[in-house]
Amino acid sequence: MQTALKNNGASAVRALPISTPEGEFTAYYSARGLCQLEFPSRNGRSRGTSPAPDLPAALRQWHAATTKAVRLALEGSPARSLPPLDLSGGTDFQQTVWRALRKISPGRTRSYTQVAEAIGKPKAVRAVGGACGANPIPVLVPCHRVLAADQHLGGFSAGLQWKRTLLAREGVRTAN
DNA sequence: TAAGTGCGTCGTT
DNA sequence: AACGACGCACTTA
Numbered sequence: 008m009q010t011a012l013k014n015n016g017a018s019a020v021r022a023l024p025i026s027t028p029e030g031e032f033t034a035y036y037s038a039r040g041l042c043q044l045e046f047p048s049r050n051g052r053s054r055g056t057s058p059a060p061d062l063p064a065a066l067r068q069w070h071a072a073t074t075k076a077v078r079l080a081l082e083g084s085p086a087r088s089l090p091p092l093d094l095s096g097g098t099d100f101q102q103t104v105w106r107a108l109r110k111i112s113p114g115r116t117r118s119y120t121q122v123a124e125a126i127g128k129p130k131a132v133r134a135v136g137g138a139c140g141a142n143p144i145p146v147l148v149p150c151h152r153v154l155a156a157d158q159h160l161g162g163f164s165a166g167l168q169w170k171r172t173l174l175a176r177e178g179v180r181t182a183n
Numbered sequence: 184t185a186a187g188t189g190c191g192t193c194g195t196t
Numbered sequence: 197a198a199c200g201a202c203g204c205a206c207t208t209a
Contacts (some may be wrong), residue, residue: 044208049205094193098194099193100193100194101194101195117201117202118202118203119202120202120203123202128193128194130191130193131191131192131193131194132192132193132195132202132203133191133192133193133194133200133201133202133203134192134193134195134200134202135194135202136200136203137193137194137195137199137201138194138201138202138204139193139201139203140200141195150201153201155201155202155203156202156203156204156205160201161201161202162200163200163201167192167201171200
């Protein structure tokens with residue numbers, strides 16, 4: 008299974024690798040832009056995606072931007088430019104949450120409650136957690152900057168170690 | 184202080 | 197109807 012094509016409902020999705028000091032991430036692109044980012048697999052082995060030689064110019068450009076942004080993020084620096092993000096896979100509520108997450112700048116954190124308030128649904132705290140967990144583009148859509156109200160880490164779908172690492176690179180100290 | 188229980192709340196499955 | 201990447205009040209150790 009080394010095809011770089013996936014089927015995401017109606018449109019084809021292409022997978023491309025991103026090598027970093029932390030391992031190989033995988034970026035998935037729809038016709039609309041970056042639609043998913045996966046952390047390196049546990050053993051760090053390559054997933055079998057190969058750098059396709061015949062990429063459309065737009066896609067190459069998107070992937071270059073993603074690659075740079077991911078590498079910068081791992082150093083704790085904000086990206087200067089991002090590819091278009093295709094967040095259309097989420098529900099309206101999730102997309103609203105993800106938009107709010109993008110407003111949290113590097114080195115800053117918010118609580119789940121603060122995010123809920125920011126989107127005008129102060130009681131939907133737990134649902135915000137759910138939306139964070141469903142974030143298809145971690146790192147670039149910085150769900151790792153959302154902590155529990157007591158400044159503890161809360162959860163992270165890719166594993167708390169990643170959340171700790173990402174925050175540490177941004178200079179954020181956490182309670183656990 | 185730290186750790187555990189119960190419950191309100193709401194979007195998702 | 198059941199389940200969370202929550203948060204708060206309230207026990208217990």
